[in-house]
Amino acid sequence: MISVLQRVRSARVEVDGETVGAIGPGLLVLVCAEQGDTQAEGDKLLAKILKLRIFSDAQGKMNLSVQDIDGAGTVGGLLIVSQFTLAADVSGGNRPSFTGAAAPEDGRRLYEGFVDAARRAHGGVVQTGIFAADMQVHLVNDGPVTIPLRIAPAV
Template identity: 75%
Template sequence: MISLLQRVREARVEVDGQTIGAIGAGLLVLVCAERGDTEVEADKLLAKLLKLRIFNDDAGKMNRSVQDTGGGLLLVSQFTLAADTSGGNRPSFTQAAAPAEGRRLYDYFVSRARAAHAEVATGEFAADMQVHLVNDGPVTIPLRMVPVVV
């Protein structure tokens, strides 16, 4: 699974002009399931982003996690993170999970996040969304959990 984390002061997602998910300070997480991803990658990604120390402590050092700060999570599905641009000027998305599998893994990821963290808001899978955010820092970090091939 691929994600892009953005430390935010606030973020919201709109669909058809209506806000469907919003948080104050916390993490906006763009999430993409790739072909071959399973619940294992989703669980690893969630564990990593909940513990990643990218929030400032009292000394101004990045030493606190979103769980330490009690910040919100805004989880937004974004299959375009799987874009392959190596073959020309039009991206290929063949590495993204098929829509049904992508939705299943996104829904799983959201349910696990809600079980592990107090404040979780979401976008809408496969919707035309407008994402508004105030990036704090700015701090933007890509995370990728690659399936283990046995």
């Protein structure tokens, strides 16, 4: 699975002009399932995201995870948005190919499994976009801090 994390002061996702998910301080998590991915890759990716120390401590050092920060009295939020375009391959020309992305039904199952696992494992707010919808994502990137992560299927 592929993910791009953005440390945010706030983020929201809209579909048809309506906000469907929003968080305060935390992580915007763009996530893509690739062909061959299983729930095991999603679980490993989630574990890494929840433990990644990319928030500043009292001394200004990146030493806190999303579960360590204080976002309005709770731990930091997660806004999880499906984004199959993370699997883009542009090696063959100027038009991206998305053949590496999981088939839509597999992508939906893995995305929903990832979200369910996040809701069980994370002590803070977990919000989402809508799978396969045309979404507009708004964010205030904090830092900016943007980190790509990839967990490859075991062979």
